[in-house]
Amino acid sequence: MITSACHCGRVRFAVPAPPPFRNECRCTVCYKYGANWGYYQKTDVAITIDGHATPATDPAFSSTTPLPGLAYYVRDVEAEKSLPPTPGKVPRGNLAFARCVHCGCMTHWVGIMPDYAGDPRQRIGINTRLMSEVDLEGVEQKTSAGPLK
Ligand SMILES: [Zn+2]
Numbered sequence: 079m080i081t082s083a084c085h086c087g088r089v090r091f092a093v094p095a096p097p098p099f100r101n102e103c104r105c106t107v108c109y110k111y112g113a114n115w116g117y118y119q120k121t122d123v124a125i126t127i128d129g130h131a132t133p134a135t136d137p138a139f140s141s142t143t144p145l146p147g148l149a150y151y152v153r154d155v156e157a158e159k160s161l162p163p164t165p166g167k168v169p170r171g172n173l174a175f176a177r178c179v180h181c182g183c184m185t186h187w188v189g190i191m192p193d194y195a196g197d198p199r200q201r202i203g204i205n206t207r208l209m210s211e212v213d214l215e216g217v218e219q220k221t222s223a224g225p226l227k
Protein backbone atom coordinates (compact mmCIF):
# COMPACT_ATOMS: atom_id res chain seq x y z
CA MET A 79 0.00 0.00 0.00
CA ILE A 80 1.11 3.52 -0.75
CA THR A 81 -0.02 6.49 1.28
CA SER A 82 0.27 10.12 0.31
CA ALA A 83 -0.89 13.47 1.59
CA CYS A 84 -1.07 17.12 0.67
CA HIS A 85 1.49 19.45 2.23
CA CYS A 86 -0.54 20.19 5.38
CA GLY A 87 -1.65 16.55 5.74
CA ARG A 88 -5.39 17.22 5.83
CA VAL A 89 -6.07 15.34 2.59
CA ARG A 90 -4.70 11.80 2.55
CA PHE A 91 -4.79 8.96 0.07
CA ALA A 92 -4.15 5.26 0.27
CA VAL A 93 -3.79 3.14 -2.87
CA PRO A 94 -2.85 -0.54 -3.12
CA ALA A 95 0.15 -0.07 -5.43
CA PRO A 96 2.11 2.46 -7.45
CA PRO A 97 0.33 3.56 -10.62
CA PRO A 98 1.29 1.68 -13.81
CA PHE A 99 2.74 4.98 -15.03
CA ARG A 100 2.77 8.67 -14.15
CA ASN A 101 1.45 11.16 -16.64
CA GLU A 102 2.46 14.76 -16.87
CA CYS A 103 -0.67 15.90 -18.68
CA ARG A 104 -0.19 18.95 -20.83
CA CYS A 105 -3.83 19.75 -21.46
CA THR A 106 -4.91 23.35 -20.99
CA VAL A 107 -5.34 23.05 -17.24
CA CYS A 108 -2.93 20.33 -16.04
CA TYR A 109 0.05 22.03 -17.65
CA LYS A 110 -0.63 25.08 -15.50
CA TYR A 111 -1.14 22.99 -12.37
CA GLY A 112 2.11 21.12 -12.89
CA ALA A 113 0.35 17.94 -11.77
CA ASN A 114 1.73 14.49 -12.46
CA TRP A 115 -1.17 12.06 -12.50
CA GLY A 116 -1.52 8.45 -11.52
CA TYR A 117 -4.76 6.93 -12.70
CA TYR A 118 -6.76 4.55 -10.53
CA GLN A 119 -10.17 3.00 -10.32
CA LYS A 120 -12.24 4.65 -7.62
CA THR A 121 -12.64 1.28 -5.91
CA ASP A 122 -8.88 1.24 -5.28
CA VAL A 123 -8.66 4.63 -3.59
CA ALA A 124 -9.24 5.48 0.06
CA ILE A 125 -9.38 9.17 0.87
CA THR A 126 -9.34 10.83 4.25
CA ILE A 127 -10.16 14.51 4.57
CA ASP A 128 -9.56 16.17 7.93
CA GLY A 129 -9.71 12.75 9.54
CA HIS A 130 -12.97 11.72 7.85
CA ALA A 131 -12.61 8.64 5.66
CA THR A 132 -14.58 8.96 2.44
CA PRO A 133 -14.45 6.14 -0.12
CA ALA A 134 -13.88 7.46 -3.62
CA THR A 135 -16.91 5.38 -4.64
CA ASP A 136 -19.20 7.48 -2.41
CA PRO A 137 -21.50 9.53 -4.71
CA ALA A 138 -20.92 12.57 -2.49
CA PHE A 139 -17.32 12.47 -3.55
CA SER A 140 -18.25 13.03 -7.20
CA SER A 141 -20.91 15.62 -6.47
CA THR A 142 -20.63 19.08 -7.99
CA THR A 143 -20.37 20.33 -4.40
CA PRO A 144 -16.94 19.55 -2.96
CA LEU A 145 -16.71 17.86 0.40
CA PRO A 146 -15.60 20.08 3.29
CA GLY A 147 -11.84 20.50 3.13
CA LEU A 148 -11.72 20.47 -0.67
CA ALA A 149 -12.20 23.14 -3.31
CA TYR A 150 -13.01 22.30 -6.91
CA TYR A 151 -12.16 23.93 -10.17
CA VAL A 152 -14.42 22.46 -12.84
CA ARG A 153 -12.96 22.34 -16.31
CA ASP A 154 -15.57 23.53 -18.76
CA VAL A 155 -14.95 21.74 -22.02
CA GLU A 156 -17.37 23.89 -24.00
CA ALA A 157 -15.80 27.13 -22.81
CA GLU A 158 -12.38 25.70 -23.61
CA LYS A 159 -13.45 25.05 -27.20
CA SER A 160 -15.20 28.43 -27.38
CA LEU A 161 -18.53 26.69 -27.96
CA PRO A 162 -21.74 28.23 -26.70
CA PRO A 163 -22.98 26.41 -23.59
CA THR A 164 -25.86 24.01 -24.15
CA PRO A 165 -28.70 24.93 -21.76
CA GLY A 166 -29.35 22.19 -19.25
CA LYS A 167 -26.47 20.07 -20.41
CA VAL A 168 -23.31 19.34 -18.46
CA PRO A 169 -20.68 18.64 -21.12
CA ARG A 170 -19.12 15.21 -21.08
CA GLY A 171 -15.52 15.19 -20.02
CA ASN A 172 -15.96 17.83 -17.38
CA LEU A 173 -13.75 17.08 -14.44
CA ALA A 174 -13.46 18.64 -11.03
CA PHE A 175 -9.85 19.40 -10.14
CA ALA A 176 -9.63 19.22 -6.37
CA ARG A 177 -7.28 21.02 -4.04
CA CYS A 178 -6.87 21.18 -0.31
CA VAL A 179 -8.53 24.37 0.92
CA HIS A 180 -5.86 24.79 3.58
CA CYS A 181 -2.52 24.31 1.80
CA GLY A 182 -3.69 24.59 -1.81
CA CYS A 183 -2.08 21.39 -3.08
CA MET A 184 -3.72 19.97 -6.19
CA THR A 185 -4.74 16.55 -4.89
CA HIS A 186 -6.83 14.77 -7.53
CA TRP A 187 -9.42 15.05 -10.23
CA VAL A 188 -12.75 13.32 -10.35
CA GLY A 189 -15.57 13.22 -12.88
CA ILE A 190 -18.69 14.99 -11.71
CA MET A 191 -21.03 13.98 -14.51
CA PRO A 192 -24.18 12.27 -13.22
CA ASP A 193 -22.96 9.05 -14.80
CA TYR A 194 -19.63 9.38 -13.00
CA ALA A 195 -21.15 9.88 -9.58
CA GLY A 196 -21.63 6.58 -7.85
CA ASP A 197 -20.13 4.55 -10.67
CA PRO A 198 -17.32 2.65 -8.97
CA ARG A 199 -15.74 1.68 -12.29
CA GLN A 200 -14.87 5.23 -13.14
CA ARG A 201 -11.35 6.52 -13.02
CA ILE A 202 -9.86 9.02 -10.67
CA GLY A 203 -6.60 10.87 -11.12
CA ILE A 204 -4.36 11.19 -8.10
CA ASN A 205 -1.57 13.75 -8.11
CA THR A 206 1.51 11.56 -7.70
CA ARG A 207 3.50 14.63 -6.61
CA LEU A 208 1.90 14.00 -3.22
CA MET A 209 3.59 10.58 -3.12
CA SER A 210 7.11 9.90 -1.95
CA GLU A 211 9.70 9.56 -4.72
CA VAL A 212 10.81 6.35 -3.01
CA ASP A 213 7.35 4.83 -3.56
CA LEU A 214 7.48 5.78 -7.24
CA GLU A 215 10.91 4.36 -8.05
CA GLY A 216 10.84 2.55 -11.39
CA VAL A 217 7.40 3.87 -12.37
CA GLU A 218 7.38 4.93 -16.02
CA GLN A 219 7.01 8.67 -16.62
CA LYS A 220 4.86 9.70 -19.57
CA THR A 221 3.96 13.10 -20.96
CA SER A 222 0.74 13.51 -22.85
CA ALA A 223 0.56 15.92 -25.74
CA GLY A 224 -0.99 19.27 -25.11
CA PRO A 225 -2.35 22.16 -27.12
CA LEU A 226 0.88 24.14 -26.59
CA LYS A 227 -1.12 27.28 -25.91
ZN1 LIG B 1 -3.44 20.42 2.61
Ligand SMILES: [Zn+2]
Nearest residue numbers: 103104105108
Ligand atom coordinates in the same frame (compact mmCIF):
# COMPACT_ATOMS: atom_id res chain seq x y z
ZN1 LIG C 1 -4.90 17.33 -18.26
